[in-house]
Amino acid sequence: MSFSKAEAVISDSSSSSDSEASSEEDEEEVPIVDYHLVEADDVCRVVSTEEVTAVKITKDKLLVGTCKGSIYAFDGRGKLVGLWTSHTAAVTCIDTDYTERYVASSSEDASVCVVSLKINSGRIIAHTDLSINSHRSVVFGGEDYKLVLTKRGTLFNNNSILHSGEGTITRIKWMNSMIAWTNLKGMK
Secondary structure (H helix, E strand, O other): OOOOOOOOOOOOHHHOOHHHHHHOOOOOOOOOOOOOOOOOHHHHHHHHHOOEEEEEEOOOOEEEEEOOOEEEEEOOOOOEEEEEEOOOOOEEEEEEOOOOOEEEEEEOOOOEEEEEEEEEOOEEEEEEOOOOOOOOEEEEEOOOOEEEEEEEOOOOEEEEEEEEOOOOOOEEEEEOOEEEEEEOOEEO
16 A cells, blocks of 8 residues: 555544444444543643643653743643743744753744753753763754754864755654654655
């Protein structure tokens, strides 16, 4: 079976034949997605006062970016454990490194911020970590039509333009040695 770029297929049990449906009526349907509602007061308070513009879910945290440039960190039960404001406009993307110690965010104010998370008495403290070892790198892009790799050095940052000229970079994902991004021409 082949699909074009714009197609998606979702499994739907209602498309089975009548004979299959009658034999399976006694069986309990298994949901395709397992979920639960978060009814924590802290989460409800934030989403009722600020527009949520970006979300990142990790194994033990929920990170929420807002239209005011703030990033809220909640634990698995929805309790607020951290808050920082790194931007002056809406947060457009939040991501973490594989250790979930560093959080990168981008904003409509054309800024990218990387903070280190430290836990102090159950609360997350975010601060700009200028001591990230030289192996840490950041990839960013935006309306200047460039995808840029920044490698941290001991005295200066080394910027390399990986791609340019095909429109605004809208999304970036990086895992191991592979970087994928989208722009006006498609996905690379």
